[in-house]
Amino acid sequence: AQSVTQLGSHVSVSEGALVLLRCNYSSSVPPYLFWYVQYPNQGLQLLLKYTTGATLVKGINGFEAEFKKSETSFHLTKPSAHMSDAAEYFCAVSESRGNTPLVFGKGTRLSVIA
Amino acid sequence: GAGVSQSPSNKVTEKGKDVELRCDPISGHTALYWYRQSLGQGLEFLIYFQGNSAPDKSGLPSDRFSAERTGGSVSTLTIQRTQQEDSAVYLCASRDGFNYGYTFGSGTRLTVV
Numbered sequence: 384a385q386s387v388t389q390l391g392s393h394v395s396v397s398e399g400a401l402v403l404l405r406c407n408y409s410s411s412v413p414p415y416l417f418w419y420v421q422y423p424n425q426g427l428q429l430l431l432k433y434t435t436g437a438t439l440v441k442g443i444n445g446f447e448a449e450f451k452k453s454e455t456s457f458h459l460t461k462p463s464a465h466m467s468d469a470a471e472y473f474c475a476v477s478e479s480r481g482n483t484p485l486v487f488g489k490g491t492r493l494s495v496i497a
Numbered sequence: 498g499a500g501v502s503q504s505p506s507n508k509v510t511e512k513g514k515d516v517e518l519r520c521d522p523i524s525g526h527t528a529l530y531w532y533r534q535s536l537g538q539g540l541e542f543l544i545y546f547q548g549n550s551a552p553d554k555s556g557l558p559s560d561r562f563s564a565e566r567t568g569g570s571v572s573t574l575t576i577q578r579t580q581q582e583d584s585a586v587y588l589c590a591s592r593d594g595f596n597y598g599y600t601f602g603s604g605t606r607l608t609v610v
Contacts, residue, residue, distance in 0.1 A: 424603070426590075427599075429598040429600075473540065477597065484542045484545045489539035
């Protein structure tokens with residue numbers, strides 16, 4: 384069985400500061416990993432994904448994440464936070480075969496302070 | 498269509514009534530998923546359709562929940578005899594056979610009173 388743990392249900396950063404949202408996963412097979420963002424009253428939007436190849440993945444809106452197999456982590460970062468980054472962020476994992484549904488973490492709410 | 502469409506966007510129903518939630522996936526997407534999002538609980542997988550295969554119903558919380566997908570396209574999630582604990586946002590997602598990222602709809606917010 385797969386699982387995802389997001390450390391910190393709420394993270395608050397100042398505008399212009401580094402954003403770091405933590406995600407650790409558990410999977411018995413090589414994982415595919417995802418980060419999604421959800422703005423209020425909207426569905427989830429894919430930020431970035433890791434399937435194979437380069438372990439540093441760049442996504443939309445200046446976000447990136449690094450797959451570290453030895454640490455079973457897939458932390459999301461952005462060098463400089465904008466007010467528009469305030470949202471709920473979800474990390475998710477699936478089996479690399481792609482036939483199993485995504486398993487999501489409980490989410491981290493990011494607040495950006497002016 | 499251009500995106501995943503869900504209807505209604507909001508539904509208020511009385512306890513004990515049945516409700517139907519609709520999902521219209523992106524044309525050509527073979528896989529369709531239903532998730533439930535409750536406050537502070539993240540996304541809970543409900544059911545998964547892949548092409549013409551039998552659906553994966555392993556996430557349905559009780560036999561009051563069912564879903565079907567007609568013609569490999571539109572899906573309907575039905576909740577019978579609704580309870581207050583069914584109140585949540587129900588999200589639908591679809592993906593094609595090659596892209597492992599899901600495209601989500603905006604969800605249906607269900608409130609059982």
